[in-house]
Amino acid sequence: MPHEFAIGGVYLPPLLIASILGVLATLVTVRLLNRYRLSKYFYYPPLVFVALMVIYSVLFGTFVIRG
Amino acid sequence: MTLSTKAKESIKTALAMAISYGIALAMDWDNPYWAGFAVAFISLASVGQSLNKAALRMSGTLLAIVASLTLVALFAQDRWAFMLGLSLVTGICCYMMSGKKHQYFWQATGFITVIICMDAGPDPVNAFQTAMLRAEETGLGILVYTLVAFFLWPTSSRTGFDAAVAKLASLHQQLYRACFALACGQGDEQDVSQLKAQTVKAKASFDQLLNAALTDSYEIWESRDAWRQYQSKVTELMELISRWQVSIAEAKGLDLQRLMPELKTFDAEIDGRLMLIDQKLAGHYPERSLQGVELSYDIDGVRGLGHFDRAAFAVLRAHMQNLERLTRALFDAVGSIKGFNKAATPAEALRKPKEAFLPDLDRLANTCRFLVILWVAFLALIYVGDIPGGAGFVTMCGALGIALVNMPQIPVSMLFKPAAASISFAGIIYIFIMPQLSSFFGLGLLLFIVTFAICYLFAAPQQGLSRALGLALFVTVASISNQQTYSFLSVATTALMFPLLFLLLTVTVYFPFDLRPEQVSLRLLSRFFRSSEYLISTTGWDAPQAATHLECWRKAFHVCEIATLPAKLETWLPHINTGILSDTSPAQLQELVSSMQSLTYRMQQLLEERDNPQAQFLLEELQEDFRSWRLGIQGSFQNLSRTPIIEEWQGMCAQLEGFTERLERRIRERLDRASERQLTEQDAINFYLLLGACQGVSEALVNYAGSANVIDWVGWREERF
Numbered sequence: 010m011p012h013e014f015a016i017g018g019v020y021l022p023p024l025l026i027a028s029i030l031g032v033l034a035t036l037v038t039v040r041l042l043n044r045y046r047l048s049k050y051f052y053y054p055p056l057v058f059v060a061l062m063v064i065y066s067v068l069f070g071t072f073v074i075r076g
Numbered sequence: 077m078t079l080s081t082k083a084k085e086s087i088k089t090a091l092a093m094a095i096s097y098g099i100a101l102a103m104d105w106d107n108p109y110w111a112g113f114a115v116a117f118i119s120l121a122s123v124g125q126s127l128n129k130a131a132l133r134m135s136g137t138l139l140a141i142v143a144s145l146t147l148v149a150l151f152a153q154d155r156w157a158f159m160l161g162l163s164l165v166t167g168i169c170c171y172m173m174s175g176k177k178h179q180y181f182w183q184a185t186g187f188i189t190v191i192i193c194m195d196a197g198p199d200p201v202n203a204f205q206t207a208m209l210r211a212e213e214t215g216l217g218i219l220v221y222t223l224v225a226f227f228l229w230p231t232s233s234r235t236g237f238d239a240a241v242a243k244l245a246s247l248h249q250q251l252y253r254a255c256f257a258l259a260c261g262q263g264d265e266q267d268v269s270q271l272k273a274q275t276v277k278a279k280a281s282f283d284q285l286l287n288a289a290l291t292d293s294y295e296i297w298e299s300r301d302a303w304r305q306y307q308s309k310v311t312e313l314m315e316l317i318s319r320w321q322v323s324i325a326e327a328k329g330l331d332l333q334r335l336m337p338e339l340k341t342f343d344a345e346i347d348g349r350l351m352l353i354d355q356k357l358a359g360h361y362p363e364r365s366l367q368g369v370e371l372s373y374d375i376d377g378v379r380g381l382g383h384f385d386r387a388a389f390a391v392l393r394a395h396m397q398n399l400e401r402l403t404r405a406l407f408d409a410v411g412s413i414k415g416f417n418k419a420a421t422p423a424e425a426l427r428k429p430k431e432a433f434l435p436d437l438d439r440l441a442n443t444c445r446f447l448v449i450l451w452v453a454f455l456a457l458i459y460v461g462d463i464p465g466g467a468g469f470v471t472m473c474g475a476l477g478i479a480l481v482n483m484p485q486i487p488v489s490m491l492f493k494p495a496a497a498s499i500s501f502a503g504i505i506y507i508f509i510m511p512q513l514s515s516f517f518g519l520g521l522l523l524f525i526v527t528f529a530i531c532y533l534f535a536a537p538q539q540g541l542s543r544a545l546g547l548a549l550f551v552t553v554a555s556i557s558n559q560q561t562y563s564f565l566s567v568a569t570t571a572l573m574f575p576l577l578f579l580l581l582t583v584t585v586y587f588p589f590d591l592r593p594e595q596v597s598l599r600l601l602s603r604f605f606r607s608s609e610y611l612i613s614t615t616g617w618d619a620p621q622a623a624t625h626l627e628c629w630r631k632a633f634h635v636c637e638i639a640t641l642p643a644k645l646e647t648w649l650p651h652i653n654t655g656i657l658s659d660t661s662p663a664q665l666q667e668l669v670s671s672m673q674s675l676t677y678r679m680q681q682l683l684e685e686r687d688n689p690q691a692q693f694l695l696e697e698l699q700e701d702f703r704s705w706r707l708g709i710q711g712s713f714q715n716l717s718r719t720p721i722i723e724e725w726q727g728m729c730a731q732l733e734g735f736t737e738r739l740e741r742r743i744r745e746r747l748d749r750a751s752e753r754q755l756t757e758q759d760a761i762n763f764y765l766l767l768g769a770c771q772g773v774s775e776a777l778v779n780y781a782g783s784a785n786v787i788d789w790v791g792w793r794e795e796r797f
Contacts, residue, residue, distance in 0.1 A: 019564070039797035043656055049794040055586045058797055 023074045024066075030073070031066030038065075081121075084229045086531035089119040091228070092221040093527040094520040099216060101516065101558055109551040110210055112523075114217025116547035119531070122233035123225050124292030125284075129180055130218040131291075136184025137214045141207040143185070144192035152200040159454055162193050163447050166474065170443045174436075174482045183478060190450070190474030194467045233288035237296070240285045241357055244278045244310065249350040251275055251317055252399075256343055259324045259332060259392070268321060269670075275314060283307065302412040309406045316402055319677045320395040326772060327388040335377045335389060342369045342396065349403045356410045366407060369400055383743045384736060387768030390761060391681065432629055434636045437603070438644060442481045445584045445591075449477040452580055464572040472573055473580065480581060484591050485651050488581045494542040495574050501546065502553035503567040510554065511562050519556065526550055593651040594792045600648070601720045604641040604672060607634040608679060609713035612773075615686045616706050617699055638679055642672040656796065659788035668787065671780040678772035685766040691759040697746045701739050705770060708735065712777060720789055722781045729781075732774045743767075 014021045038061055042048045051057045079087075092115045100108030118130045143165045151158035169186030173179045192210055196203030225231075251271045257263030286303060289296040296303060333339055345367055352362045371393060378386055453473035456463050463469055480486070505526060513519050527547065534543035553570055585591045611634050649665045712728060722728050747755070755763075 019568075043797055046656075046791075046794065048796050051795055054795050054797045 024070065027066045027070035027074050028062075030069045031062050031064075034065040034069070035061045081231075082532060082535040084231075085119070085121065086528045086535065088224050088228055089115060089221070089531045090524045090528035092119070092217070092224040094523045095224070096217045096220045097523055097556060098516060098520055099220070100213060101556070104558055105213060106209060106557065108213065108556060109554070110213035111217040111220070112551045113548065114214045115221045116527075116551065117544070118218060118221055119225075122231045122236065122288055122292065123222075124233040124288030124290070126225055127222060127291045128287055130222060132178060132181040133184045134214060134218055136181045137188050137211055139181075139185045140188035140192060141211055144189045144196060145203060145207055147189075147193055148196050148200050148203045152197075155197075155458075158193070158197060159451070162189065163450065165189050166450065166478065167443050167447055170446045170478050170481065171439050173478070174439045174442060183482075186478045187475040190478075191471050194471045194474070198467060232292050233285055234293045234296070237282075237285040237289040237293070240278065240282045242354070244275070244282050245350070245354040245357055247271065247275045247278050248310075248313065248317075249347065249354065252346060252350055255317060255321050255324065256347075258321065259327075261328070272318065272321075279310065279314060282310075299413050299415075302409060306406070306409040306413060309402065309409050313399075313402050313406060316395065316398055318673070319681065320392070320399060322674045322677050322776075323388070323392045323395050323768075323772070326768070326775060327385075327392045330381070330385060330389055330392075331377075332392075334374060336371055336373050336393070338369060338371055342371055342400070345369050346399060346403055349407055353403075353407055353410050356407070356414055356416065359414060361416060362407075362411075366404055371397055371400065383740050383747075383764075383767065384771050387764045387766075387771055389768075390764035391768035391772065394765060432632060434629075434633050436640075441589045442484060444588050445484070446477050446481040448584050448588060449473050449481070449580050452583075456576075464569045464576065469573050469576065473577055476577060477581075481584075484596075485593070485647055487651065488578055488585065491541075491545075491578065491581075494545045495549070495578075498542075498546045498549040499553065499567070499571045499574065502550040503571070505550070506553050506562070506567060507564060510560075592796070593648050593653070594657070594796075597645055597648050597652065598720065598792060600641050600645045601672075602717050604638060604645075605713045605717035607637040607641075608675070609710055609717060610634045611638065611679060611683060612706060612710050612713060615682060616703055617695055635680070635683065638676050642669055642676055645669055645672065657788070657791045659791060664783065664787055667783040668780075671776065671783045675773070675776040675780055678769065678776045682766075682769040682773055685762070685769040688762045688765065689759075690762055690766065691755055694746065694755070694759075694763055698739070698742060701735075701742055702770070705735050705739070705774075708732070709773060709777065712781075716780075716784075720787075721784050725781045725785050729778055732778060736771070736774070 013023060014026055035058060039048070039054070039058060048054050048057075093112055096111040096115050097108055100111045105111075114130075114133060118126050118133055120126045120129055147158055147161045147165070151161055166186045166189055169182045169189070173182035173186065175182075188210065192203075192207050196206045199206075251268070254263050254268045254271050258265065258268055286296075286307060290300055290303070291297075336342070346369075348364075349366060352364070352366075356362055373389075373393065378389060381389065450470070450473060453470045457467060457470050465472065480491075505522070509522065510519075513522065527550075530543060530546040530550065534540075534546060549570070553567055555566065590596070611631070614631060646669045649662070649669065652660070652665060654660055654662060708731060712722060715722060
C-alpha cells in the first residue's frame with residue numbers, strides 16, 4: 010500500500026510526491042533534449058512534456074514511492 | 077546621521093502601512109488588507125508620482141465598482157452571462173492597459189472588477205457593501221500615504237524633472253553634433269547609436285517625470301500646454317534625427333561642404349539654437365534671436381552628380397531643412413514655457429485630428445491570453461471540487477494575470493523564486509511571530525518592520541516584481557482582522573494556488589498563441605514584411621489608390637504596423653535563448669532590428685513622397701521602370717514574409733543594381749530632352765525626393781538581407797521545449 014509522507018506533522022499524499030519528482034525528472038530530460046537539439050524530432054514538444062511528466066510520475070509512483 | 081533616500085522612502089511606506097491598518101481595524105472594517113494593498117502599490121519615489129498613481133488607482137476603483145455592481149445587478153442569477161459580462165469589462169481593461177495613456181487606471185479597473193465580482197457575485201446581497209468597503213479602504217490607504225508623504229521628508233519631483241529636462245536638452249545637442257560629424261565624414265556610427273540609446277532613455281524618464289511634476293509643481297501645471305507641446309516636438313525631433321542619420325549613410329560619398337556652401341552657417345545656427353534652448357530651459361533669457369538658414373545649394377555642383385546621388389542629396393537636404401524648422405518650433409515652445417514669448421498659443425498647436433481606431437494585434441493576443449486564464453480558473457472553480465482558494469483562485473488569476481500577460485516577454489520561470497520566497501517569508505511570520513502578539517502596538521511594529529525590510533531590500537526599479545510580490549503576499553497571508561485566526565491551512569492554500577496559476581500561465585505560453593521568443597520574433601518579422609508588401613503595392617501610379625474609408629483604414633493600419641514592429645521585436649530579443657541558438661549573437665540580432673528600423677524610415681519617406689505632385693511627362697516616361705522596381709521589391713517583401721532570409725541575396729543585389737543603372741540611363745535620356753518649362757525647380761526637387769526614397773528602400777532592403785542572412789534561422793524554426 011502507498012503510504013503518506015509526514016513532514017513536521019504535515020501529511021503529504023504519495024501522488025503529490027510522485028508528481029513533484031516526475032516534474033523535476035521531466036525538466037532535467039527536456040533540458041538535455043534542448044541542449045543536444047534533439048527536441049526538433051518531436052512534432053509538438055509541449056505535449057511531449059506532459060506525456061513525459063505522466064510517465065515519470067507513474068514510474069516514481071510504482072517503483073520508488075511504494076517502496 | 078543622515079538617512080539615505082532608500083531608507084526614507086521605506087520608512088514612509090512602512091509608517092503609512094501601519095497607520096492604515098490601525099485605522100481600518102479601529103473602524104472594524106472587514107478586509108483591512110485592502111488599505112494595505114493601496115499603500116503598497118502607490119508608494120513611489122516622489123509625492124507627484126505617488127499622487128498620480130493614487131489618482132489612477134482611486135478612479136480605477138470607482139469605475140470598477142460601477143462596472144461590477146452593474147454586472148451583479150444584471151446577471152446575479154445567471155453565472156454564464158455574468159462571466160461573459162466580466163470578460164467583456166476585463167478584456168477592454170486588459171487591452172487598454174498596454175496603451176499609451178493611463179495604463180494603471182485600466183489595470184486597477186480590470187483587477188478590482190474581478191475582485192469585487194468574485195467577492196460579491198456569490199453573495200449578491202452584500203455586493204454593495206463589499207464594493208463600498210473596497211472604495212473606503214483604497215481611499216484610506218491613499219489618504220494615509222499622501223499625508224505621510226507630504227509631512228515626512230516631502231520629495232517633490234521638480235528637482236528630478238529639471239535635471240531630466242537639462243539632460244535631455246544636452247543629449248539632443250550631443251546627438252546633433254555626432255550626426256553632423258557623421259554627415260561631414262568625420263564621426264563614428266557607434267557613438268551616434270550610443271547617444272541615441274541614451275536619448276531614448278532620457279526621454280522616457282522625462283515623460284514619466286513630467287506627469288509627476290504636473291501633479292506636485294504648480295509652476296509646471298500652469299504651463300502644462302506648453303510642456304505638452306515641447307514633449308511632442310522632442311518626440312518629432314528624435315524621429316527626425318534618426319531619419320536624418322539614415323539618409324547620411326546614403327549620401328556618404330558626396331562633398332556636402334561644396335554642394336551646400338551654407339553648411340557651416342547651418343551647423344553653427346542649429347548648434348547655437350540647441351544651446352539657447354538649453355539656456356532657456358535653465359531660465360536664462362536668450363542672448364540672441366534666431367537666424368534663418370535657407371541651406372541653398374550649388375546648382376552646378378548638383379548637376380554634376382549622377383541622378384541617384386542627386387536624389388540622395390535631395391533627401392538629406394530635406395531632412396536638414398526640417399531640422400531647421402523643428403528646432404525653431406522647439407525654441408518657441410521653450411519660450412512659451414518660460415514666458416519669454418507670450419504670443420505663442422501652444423494649446424491650439426496640440427489639437428490633433430481625430431485618428432481612427434487601429435487595433436494592435438499583440439495587445440489583442442495578450443487580451444485573449446488573459447481571458448483564457450480567467451475562464452479556465454472560472455471553469456475550474458465550477459467543475460473541480462475543492463480547488464485551492466475557491467473564488468479566491470479566480471481573483472488571484474484575474475489580479476496577477478492582467479499584470480503578467482502584459483509582460484509576455486518575462487518567462488514564467490522567473491516568477492518561481494520571488495513567489496516561493498515571499499510565501500515562505502510571509503508564512504514564517506504568520507505561523508511563528510504573529511500568534512505571539514497581543515496588542516496593536518506589537519502588530520503595528522511588526523507591520524512597520526516587515527514593510528520597511530521589503531521596501532528597503534527591493535528598492536531598485538528592476539526589483540519591482542519582488543517588492544510587489546513580497547508586499548502583496550505578506551498582506552494576503554497575514555490576513556489581519558479584528559477576529560484574527562491562525563491556520564496552517566490558509567498558508568498552504570495560498571501556496572497551492574501559485575503552482576496552479578503558474579501552470580495556467582505556462583499553458584497559455586503555448587495556447588492560444590505561441591509566445592516562445594523565437595516564434596514570436598518570426599511572427600513579428602513576417603507581419604512586418606506583409607505590411608511592407610501591402611504598402612509598397614499602394615505606391616504605384618498604376619495601382620488603385622486608397623479611396624474608400626476601409627482602404628484608408630487598412631493603409632493606416634499597415635503604416636502603424638511597420639512603425640511599431642521593430643520596437644516590439646527589440647523587446648523580445650534579450651529573451652532569445654542564444655545559449656541554444658549558439659550561431660546567433662546578440663549583436664547580430666541588434667543589427668537586424670536596426671536594419672528593420674531603417675527600412676521603416678525609408679518606407680515612411682517613400683509613402684510621404686509618393687503623395688507629392690510629380691511632373692506628368694516624367695511619370696509617363698518612367699512609369700514602366702518604376703513599376704518593374706515596385707514589383708521586384710514587392711516580390712522580395714512577399715518572400716520575406718514567408719521566410720526571413722532571401723536565398724538569392726546576391727541575385728537580388730545584382731537585380732537592384734541593374735535596375736538602378738537602367739533607371740539612371742532612362743532618366744538621363746529623358747531629362748536631357750526636357751525643356752526648362754517642362755521641369756520646374758519644384759518638380760525636380762519632388763522627383764529627386766521620390767527617387768531618393770525609392771533608392772533608400774532598395775538599399776535598406778539589401779542591408780536587411782545582409783544582416784538576416786548571417787543568422788542561422790534553421791535553429792529558430794526548430795521545435796523546442
